[in-house]
Structures are given as C-alpha cells and as structure tokens.
Amino acid sequence: MFSASAAFFRAPLCTNPPYGYIKDPEDKNHWIxxxxxxxxxxxxxxxxxxxxxxxxxxxxxxxxxxMNPTAHAKxxxxxxxxxxxxxxxxxxxxxxxxxxxSRQKYLGHTVNFKTYRKSYKHKKQMxxxxxxxxIFENTHEAIIEEPVFEVVQKIRDGRRRLTPMGEMPILSxxxxxxxxxxxxxQVRGRGWEHEKxxxxxxxxxxxxxxxxxxxxxxxxxxxxxxxxxxxxxxYARDHENEFVQMVTKKIRTDLDKSMRDGKRELEQSxxxxxxxxxxxxRLYEDNIEGKISDERFAKMTANYEAEQHTLESRVTELKSxxxxxxxxxxxxxxxxxxxxxxxxxxELTAEIIREFVEKIYVYKAERxxxxxxxxxxxxxxxxxxxxxxxxxxxxxxxxxx
Numbered sequence: 001m002f003s004a005s006a007a008f009f010r011a012p013l014c015t016n017p018p019y020g021y022i023k024d025p026e027d028k029n030h031w032i033x034x035x036x037x038x039x040x041x042x043x044x045x046x047x048x049x050x051x052x053x054x055x056x057x058x059x060x061x062x063x064x065x066x067m068n069p070t071a072h073a074k075x076x077x078x079x080x081x082x083x084x085x086x087x088x089x090x091x092x093x094x095x096x097x098x099x100x101x102s103r104q105k106y107l108g109h110t111v112n113f114k115t116y117r118k119s120y121k122h123k124k125q126m127x128x129x130x131x132x133x134x135i136f137e138n139t140h141e142a143i144i145e146e147p148v149f150e151v152v153q154k155i156r157d158g159r160r161r162l163t164p165m166g167e168m169p170i171l172s173x174x175x176x177x178x179x180x181x182x183x184x185x186q187v188r189g190r191g192w193e194h195e196k197x198x199x200x201x202x203x204x205x206x207x208x209x210x211x212x213x214x215x216x217x218x219x220x221x222x223x224x225x226x227x228x229x230x231x232x233x234x235y236a237r238d239h240e241n242e243f244v245q246m247v248t249k250k251i252r253t254d255l256d257k258s259m260r261d262g263k264r265e266l267e268q269s270x271x272x273x274x275x276x277x278x279x280x281x282r283l284y285e286d287n288i289e290g291k292i293s294d295e296r297f298a299k300m301t302a303n304y305e306a307e308q309h310t311l312e313s314r315v316t317e318l319k320s321x322x323x324x325x326x327x328x329x330x331x332x333x334x335x336x337x338x339x340x341x342x343x344x345x346x347e348l349t350a351e352i353i354r355e356f357v358e359k360i361y362v363y364k365a366e367r368x369x370x371x372x373x374x375x376x377x378x379x380x381x382x383x384x385x386x387x388x389x390x391x392x393x394x395x396x397x398x399x400x401x
Contacts, residue, residue: 016080018105019069020143031140037072038143044100045144048152051170051350054097061092068092101152108142109135147334151354151381169197170350171221171360177201178361178377180211186218195219199362214362216374221360226348228378229356233339235388240336247332247383254384266318269311276308335382356380 017023020041021031040061047057061068071089073080104111112134155173175184184199197218203211236243280301287297338355345352361377379385 016073016078018103019072019100020106021140022076022078033141033143034076037069040066041100041106041143044097045106045148045152046351048101048155049148049351049354051172053094054101055094057097058092058094062090065090066092069096098156101156104135104149105140106142106144107146107149108140109137110139111135147337147355147382154358154381155354169218170348170353171199171218171225174353174357175199175216175221175360175362177203177211177214178363179214182211184214184216184362201362212364214364216362216365216376220374221362221376222348224376225353225357225360225378226345229348229352230345231388232380232386233342233345233356236336236339237343244332244336246389247335247386250384250386251332262318266315269315269318273308273311273315276304276311280304280308332383335380358384 017031020034020037022034024030024032044057044061047060048054052060067075067089068091070080070083075089100106169186169188172186173183176182177184180201180203182202185202185205186197187200188197195217198215199218199221201211201214204213283292283297283300283304286292287294292300342352342355358379358381361379363375363377365372365374367373377385
C-alpha cells in the first residue's frame with residue numbers, strides 16, 4: 001500500500017464521491033460532507049460497535065424508511081448505476097452496509113487502484129492486492145474517526161453471531177482459549193437466567209480430548225472486565241505521564257521482538273521465492289532440451305508454483321502485519337482519548353468493550369485450597385496487556401467462575 005499526503009496530490013482521482021459526500025460546487029475535484037447522509041454513515045458505524053451486524057443494520061434502516069444510497073444520489077441529481085434489482089427507495093441490503101463499513105474514504109482519504117483490467121481487451125475489473133492500492137491522505141473532511149474505524153474493522157474480522165433466540169451477547173467473538181487459541185462459544189438456553197449463561201472452548205466442543213472446557217460464566221467475565229477497564233482507565237487518567245512511559249516502553253520491547261521475528265521469516269520467504277524462480281527456469285530449460293517430458297515438467301512446475309504462491313501470500317501478510325505493528329506503537333494517544341471520552345464507566349456495553357478491548361484470553365480453571373479459581377487476560381486496543389502498578393482487589397482470584 002502506497003500512502004501519499006494531500007499536500008503532494010492536490011485532488012482525488014475518482015469520479016463520484018461515496019455516500020456521505022457530495023462534490024464541492026466550487027471545485028468538482030473536492031468532496032464536502034453531505035450532512036444528511038453522513039449522519040446515516042455515523043449511525044451504521046455506531047450500531048456495528050454496539051453489536052449489530054450488517055443485515056441487522058440494513059433491516060433497521062429499512063424499517064425506519066431511510067432512503068438508500070442509490071435513491072439518495074438520484075434524489076440529489078446524481079446519475080449512478082442502479083443495481084438494486086427493485087424500485088423501493090427505502091430497502092437496504094446487508095452488502096451495502098458491509099461496503100460502507102470498510103471504506104477508508106470515510107477517514108478523509110481517497111483510495112485508488114483498488115481494481116485493474118488485465119488488458120484493454122478485457123472489460124472485467126479484477127481486484128488489486130491491498131499492497132497495490134494508492135492512498136491519498138486528508139483529501140477531504142473525515143466523517144469517521146480513525147479509532148472508531150479500526151475498532152469496526154476488528155469487529156468485522158471477528159464477526160459475531162446471533163444466538164438461536166435472536167440475541168447478540170455483548171461478549172460474543174471476544175473470548176479466546178489461552179491454551180489452544182480457539183474462540184470460546186456462547187452456551188445459553190431458552191428460559192435461562194443470565195447467571196447460568198457461559199462460554200466453553202470451541203476445540204473442546206468439536207474435538208474429543210482436543211482441549212479442556214475452559215468454561216466460564218458470562219457474569220464473571222463481565223465483572224472482571226469492568227473491573228479491569230476501570231482500573232486501567234483510572235490509572236491512565238491519574239498518572240498520565242507514567243502510563244505513557246510504561247506503555248511506550250512495553251510496546252517498543254514487544255515491537256522489536258515481533259519485527260525481528262517477522263523480518264527473519266520475510267527474508268527466508270523472499271529467498272525461497274527467488275530460489276523457486278531459478279528452479280522453474282532450469283526445469284523449463286531441461287524441458288526444452290528434452291531432458292524431462294512435458295508431463296513431468298507440468299507436474300513439477302505446478303508443485304513449485306503452488307509453493308511460490310503460498311509464500312507470496314505469506315510475504316504480503318507479513319508486510320501488512322509489520323506495517324500495522326508499527327502503527328500500533330502510536331496508539332497510546334488513541335487510548336487516552338478513550339479514557340477522556342468515558343470518564344465514569346458504570347456498566348459494560350458492546351460499544352465500550354470493543355472500543356477498549358481487542359480480545360480476552362480465558363485460562364483453564366484450577367483448584368486452589370478447595371476453590372475453583374480461573375484467570376483471564378485482557379488485551380486492550382492500542383496498548384496490549386496492561387496491569388496498573390497499584391494495589392488492587394483480588395477479585396480475579398476470589399471470584400467463583
């Protein structure tokens with residue numbers, strides 16, 4: 001992915017602005033916020049953070065008779081292709097919301113070269129790898145703040161599912177097994193009180209003997225999580241300088257190790273890709289000279305090319321991970337902004353959880369002095385794992401799971 005500043009590239013390179021923007025009457029190459037549509041975009045992101053999926057958001061907008069993007073554009077005199085397949089201006093599709101929630105343009109950036117054509121003879125557009133995109137930063141006013149956008153992307157990556165009762169648990173998709181790394185499944189039944197609802201390891205449920213249950217009740221996780229968030233935010237608020245120093249030092253240490261490991265694997269993968277190019281070239285020469293048959297050549301090259309394709313995908317993944325890790329080192333300010341936003345958290349909501357927390361690891365329960373003791377580890381967005389260096393209650397150890 002190539003990133004450029006608006007100071008260098010003065011104008012966006014695309015044609016019609018996305019839903020939420022209109023062309024500036026004084027400059028056709030500049031977008032300005034369409035206040036009416038921007039409110040809908042912001043609400044879609046907010047609903048996603050509150051636990052609603054794209055289909056649910058689409059149903060909500062349809063029920064409230066909010067004009068869909070195609071109809072909104074036409075009502076404002078903008079001629080765009082109509083692929084709705086119906087004439088109802090108030091019907092929203094889940095796919096429209098999915099597209100909306102992934103658009104970096106709402107950050108104030110213009111993204112180009114997301115697609116390409118193989119040649120001028122081919123009309124079909126192909127998707128470019130994200131590494132080939134060109135992003136022009138700050139070309140127009142942002143509708144969505146970057147921390148909100150990042151949280152929504154994480155939510156979309158770990159999509160939550162409705163229970164058979166049609167409900168969306170606030171912790172769904174957030175809990176992971178500390179031993180096997182798999183997700184924990186929500187277990188609940190009709191008529192159950194919230195006190196009985198619990199999570200169990202997915203591996204335990206799917207594979208006999210694959211892992212232990214790691215069973216933990218919702219109310220226990222919710223109480224530990226609320227306590228953890230309140231302690232961390234209180235420390236960050238009362239000891240901001242110390243907090244920044246501690247988190248920055250930890251992030252740099254973790255980042256250095258991760259970058260070393262990633263760089264080593266990247267270099268090995270790139271070297272192997274180059275080696276495979278040489279091997280395939282020699283096979284081609286041997287085939288031309290008749291040393292190996294066409295059938296043998298096709299089989300061997302297919303195997304090598306498959307390995308090469310896997311390695312190239314891994315190289316792209318590593319580059320993306322290393323880039324995101326560099327950016328995460330700048331996340332302390334984002335976390336402090338959240339601390340200022342939520343000054344007194346009395347209860348958890350899906351929105352608060354996803355703004356503060358990346359994931360929660362649940363450890364296997366143990367028996368200590370006849371009591372069942374279970375530990376969780378909270379990984380926060382932007383700062384990772386963090387335990388305030390102050391005397392705190394022993395709720396984690398004393399709570400019955």
